[in-house]
Amino acid sequence: MDLITYLKNIYGYDTPIFLKDLRIGRKSRTAIKQELYRACMRGEIKREAPGIFYFENTNSVFPDEGLGFEDILEAKYICHSAASDEERRLFVNGYYSGHTFLNQIGLSTQVPAIREITTNNTSCNKRTININGRTAIIRKSKTNVDFRNWEILQFLDMFHFLNAEEVKANEQLLINYINQKSFLRCDLDKYIGLYSFSTVEKLNQGGIINAFKRR
Secondary structure, eight states: OOHHHHHHHHHOSSOOEEGGGOOOTTOOHHHHHHHHHHHHHTTSSEEEETTEEEOOOTTOSSOOOOOOHHHHHIIIIIBOTTOOTTTGGGGBOEEEOHHHHHHHHTSOOSOOSSEEEEESSOSSSEEEEEETTEEEEEEEOSSOOOTTTHHHHHHHHHGGGOOHHHHHHTHHHHHHHHHHHTOBHHHHHHHGGGSOHHHHHHHHGGGGGGGSBOO
């Protein structure tokens, strides 16, 4: 089976394919890169940005506008792009964080221009990336992120970006979120040691910590 057919069977259409992540038999990265670029010249695959490719769905009723910025970020840093819809829950390796998550949870009404993500898929504690003129901040996770812990880690990370007054003002929203996600005290106890004393102090305000149910 040739490389292009192999990749199409795995990734399907409109899904980011990252050259850096490809490991195919004994093929070198240089050989894979050359095959991808030749396929681009033949119109068999599209190049979205340096090192990022995808297969265009030519049967779509919508004109091809390339890959979305969030689609690329999520495939690279949040969930493996080759995972099927059924598998996505199991392939989580990161989450939106910082001011991006504050907006998602309703603690900020301003949609940040710069996306922030915490992930396993980086060796740097913090770095900035640019893709087609869009910017994202990528942070290394405090511990390995998986489908079992990403939501509690995302929640605890958030307190780094809130001051004590903001925590107090949004006390009920935070308690409601804990209840919605059914976070348990054992979840908190397992990961709270990764965070600063300041985070513990903020959780203690207004009894937020008491919202974590015991079994």
